Amino acid sequence: MMLAAIVPTTTYYLILAAVLFGIGATGLLVRRNPLVMFMCVELMLNAVNLTFVAFATRFGNIDGQTAVFFVMVVAAAEVVVGLGIIISILRRRPGATADDLAELRG
Amino acid sequence: MELLVFVLASAMVLGGAVGVIVNRNPVHAALSLVLTLFGVAVQFVALEAHFLAAVEVIVYAGAIVVLFLFVIMLLGVDKAENLEIEPFPIQRWLAAIVGLGVTGMLIASIVRGRKILAEGEPLPASGDDNIRALARNLFSDHVFAFEFTSVLLIVAVAGTVLLTRKTPASEKAAEAAAEAARSSKAKS
Numbered sequence: 001m002m003l004a005a006i007v008p009t010t011t012y013y014l015i016l017a018a019v020l021f022g023i024g025a026t027g028l029l030v031r032r033n034p035l036v037m038f039m040c041v042e043l044m045l046n047a048v049n050l051t052f053v054a055f056a057t058r059f060g061n062i063d064g065q066t067a068v069f070f071v072m073v074v075a076a077a078e079v080v081v082g083l084g085i086i087i088s089i090l091r092r093r094p095g096a097t098a099d100d101l102a103e104l105r106g
Numbered sequence: 107m108e109l110l111v112f113v114l115a116s117a118m119v120l121g122g123a124v125g126v127i128v129n130r131n132p133v134h135a136a137l138s139l140v141l142t143l144f145g146v147a148v149q150f151v152a153l154e155a156h157f158l159a160a161v162e163v164i165v166y167a168g169a170i171v172v173l174f175l176f177v178i179m180l181l182g183v184d185k186a187e188n189l190e191i192e193p194f195p196i197q198r199w200l201a202a203i204v205g206l207g208v209t210g211m212l213i214a215s216i217v218r219g220r221k222i223l224a225e226g227e228p229l230p231a232s233g234d235d236n237i238r239a240l241a242r243n244l245f246s247d248h249v250f251a252f253e254f255t256s257v258l259l260i261v262a263v264a265g266t267v268l269l270t271r272k273t274p275a276s277e278k279a280a281e282a283a284a285e286a287a288r289s290s291k292a293k294s
Contacts, residue, residue: 011217
């Protein structure tokens, strides 16, 4: 079997992460529901995490995994604050999309 | 075998990611996000980052997606969104061009640099198991950053409570009365 002999190298993981980042960026630009846009940001963060871990494994350096740990903490804090803002906006005007929120004034 | 794992997990990741951006219903998008996160966790296991794989499932798939679903249910925005409506007609094309451009440039740079990555054998990890090595790194080199994450989390929680707090009705009435008094004083 030729296929069984192929072992996925770091390059494979990097390309997967690049495609995931591209899908997340496209979704962020296309969708106008604030919640779904947030999910696309999560996709992009995960692509970056995958890149970090791939490099950490390739170079045998654990620092990359530490960076991923911090990214996860910051992502959790970001989601909490972001969803709080979305709740307070959508409570005031239900069904608002990202286009309706062009000004800071409530 | 490793290739099979990689291909299956990549299919999960990319299928879930496409599901997030094409599903009209936010609940389905959140569930597709779970699929993607599980795929990423499998890739972490394949890359021998066992602790991060567990954290990925617990924090992302467990906490963050549940928070998303909770907010969707709380706000009642789980009605399907009509994707046919396009306020800016060329937005979708521009978004596709930007997405493809970003992906293409990233892949081009990765392919150009693959020789450097392929040089030499992969360096062996330090010999400790993953969690021990990560803990040693986290609590020695990055201990200040680790302590500051606790500050960040406290600030985030306090800020969210303040943001989403409903103004009590009595307080609102008092504010309105003060406003009315001020405007009548300005008039007279």
